[in-house]
Amino acid sequence: MCRWNAYFGDPIVIDELLYQTDHGLIDQSLHARQGVETTNGDGFGLGWYGAAGGEPARYRSVTPAWSDQNLRDLAAHIESPLFLAHIRATTGTPVQQTNCHPFKHGRWLFVHNGVLNGFHAMRRDLMLAVDPELYDGITGSTDSEVLFYLALTFGLERDPLGAVERAVGFVESTGRAHGVEHAVQMTLGFSDGERLWAVRYSSEHRSRTLYVSADRATVQALHPDNARFKRLTDETRVVVSEPLSDLPGVWVAVPEATALVIQRGQDEQVPFRPQVPEPAAA
Template sequence: MCRWLAYTGSPVLIDDLIYKPTNSLVVQSLHSRLGAEATNGDGVGVGWYTEGSPTPGVFRSIEPAWSDRNLRELAEHVRSGMVLAHIRATSGSAVQQTNCHPFRHGRWLWMHNGLLAGFSAMKRDLVLAVDPDLFPFIEGSTDSEVLFYLALTFGLEDDPPAAVARAVGLVEEVGRAHGVAFPVQMTVCTTDGQRLWAFRYSTEGQSRSLFHNADVAVLKEQYPENPVLHDLSDETRIVVSEPLGDLKGAWHEVPESTCLLIDAGREELIPFEPRSPAH
């Protein structure tokens, strides 16, 4: 499917996040260890927030991450305290810029690993459920973008966990109506630039991998000679499709059917369950 990374903490160069780690996102674009495919070469995207800007910046490209020279140039010069990065392996939709993640609406960013099974059969019903005022902003043809706009329709800007629960609930209702046994497979990340939410869920209960880092202050005590750790602020939080390295104890798996909320360096694990949008 895809691989992604979300970072929140003191400002760092994007290069430090997506190129320098041992199992960096760029390495994963060629040699993913835990993905459905080893290669994720159908595009790359980065979203970031900078102080004083009302909306996040977004870079999206159909080039593979391992060979995109513009991505390398941007990564070496952009510094941010909130970064989302994504490498794409398409599940059927076209390889084009408008289908690359992260997707943006106002201050919000969204990225997804997984798929909505049977999307071609469900697409008309799902798109018609999007708020008419939001519909014109859908630019691409992916299930991921439609899921984003369904979440916006159900109140993402006010209550992200409830909105995503309703969006997923709708997809499962429509999927069942079309005879799809397991409509949803997702690890999703969304942020408004201040807080970050990551969701791990699948209808089948066998979700794609998702991890978050252990407490940085604890890791600094355990590995006092590790220079990488001492460059990170204690409030640093990283959420990834697969660990960026092999440091023992550095990564914790996000449980099945869980929403991970990160706010100002504090994190909370919240049970996630789809809800009927009628409720």
């Protein structure tokens, strides 16, 4: 599988999360503790938004994250209020740049940890459901990118969470038609540059791990002498496949079949319920 991080809050230098924590994403590329694989060396990607908004920038490479000096240099000099980073462990598709996350369309970024079981059997049906106006945007061969484009097809721009629920519902119904009982295994992160969504879900209700940082007051009360935590604000949130440190009370497990909406002001935690879209929509 894979590992990913997402950050939302006041601008920070990106390497603070990738490199400067005890068990940051770059360390996880070699020493993941809660993933299916210990090593995630089949490429990586970083997508970030500038303080002024607009479409995100992106850097992807097929080299292992731990050995890419360009990533280290970029991360030490880029400051961002919202970014997503991903390290890849392929489930069978080629190691190539177009298969590295985050996937991007317009202002949207999308990362996935997991697998669409039976993807090769379903692939034709899933691809044919993608809006023809979007189809040419698919440049890789992963199930993750197809899931992203299904979400775009089913209304990501106007109803982000509902669109992902419809995309997952469509994959599950297509899977059943092909004899696949548990088609979806996923944690997702996606953003339009203004909000960040994170989802933990699987068809068999045994999803991969996902955590969100506790609120500022809790973290600062537990660790009053930590210099990094003194800089936190009420808006700061970090979502991770596995904790970046072993400090108690900092990381809260996201429940099964749950979506987070992280935004300015009050965040939301809601049930994630896949829906089979209407035939006309599919």
